[in-house]
Amino acid sequence: MQHPDITIYLQIDKKSRISAGDLLPEARIIMNNTSVYWSIYSKVQATLNSHRVILDREQNFEYLAFISGQDYPIMTAVEILLSVADYRGKELIGHVILDQNGWYKARAENNYFRYIEWLKVKGNKSPNVLTVKDFPSIIASGMHFARKFDIQTDEKILDMIDECLESRKG
Numbered sequence: 001m002q003h004p005d006i007t008i009y010l011q012i013d014k015k016s017r018i019s020a021g022d023l024l025p026e027a028r029i030i031m032n033n034t035s036v037y038w039s040i041y042s043k044v045q046a047t048l049n050s051h052r053v054i055l056d057r058e059q060n061f062e063y064l065a066f067i068s069g070q071d072y073p074i075m076t077a078v079e080i081l082l083s084v085a086d087y088r089g090k091e092l093i094g095h096v097i098l099d100q101n102g103w104y105k106a107r108a109e110n111n112y113f114r115y116i117e118w119l120k121v122k123g124n125k126s127p128n129v130l131t132v133k134d135f136p137s138i139i140a141s142g143m144h145f146a147r148k149f150d151i152q153t154d155e156k157i158l159d160m161i162d163e164c165l166e167s168r169k170g
Helices: 041-057 077-085 132-140 156-168
Strands: 009-012 028-031 063-065 071-073 095-097 114-116 145-147
Touching: 009 041, 028 041, 071 156, 132 156
Parallel strands: 009 028, 114 145
Antiparallel strands: 063 095, 071 145
């Protein structure tokens, strides 16, 4: 995801054992004082805390895209930038367009830009873990990111995506 028009911020969960030295050197780190748990308010609080840090540090951007540690880019940085340019002037669900004062704009486009396969079990709210069998659908989706990956289940899928993206960089 390296590109001069993309700034990467990483919000580190309070309970995480990850240190800044383990991460991309160009990434800007947000050390969060919130322990984040799935499906409760702490996730919202951590997101709001991250918004505040980013808005305090950056003033010259239009889009914020929040992804989790189980999301993965399935487009190159250039492809993502070209894609979101088509939505200039709209707020995207999952991507946020800000006005000059940092306020959310009123116009919205319902597009989360995530490829997700949901479990077909009634009442289950978790997405499937994507594997090599999902590769053709992932790449053909036209989405920016895919979710959910787990290297304990299938590490090869991430290598396949990386190879595909590298070949598209030209």
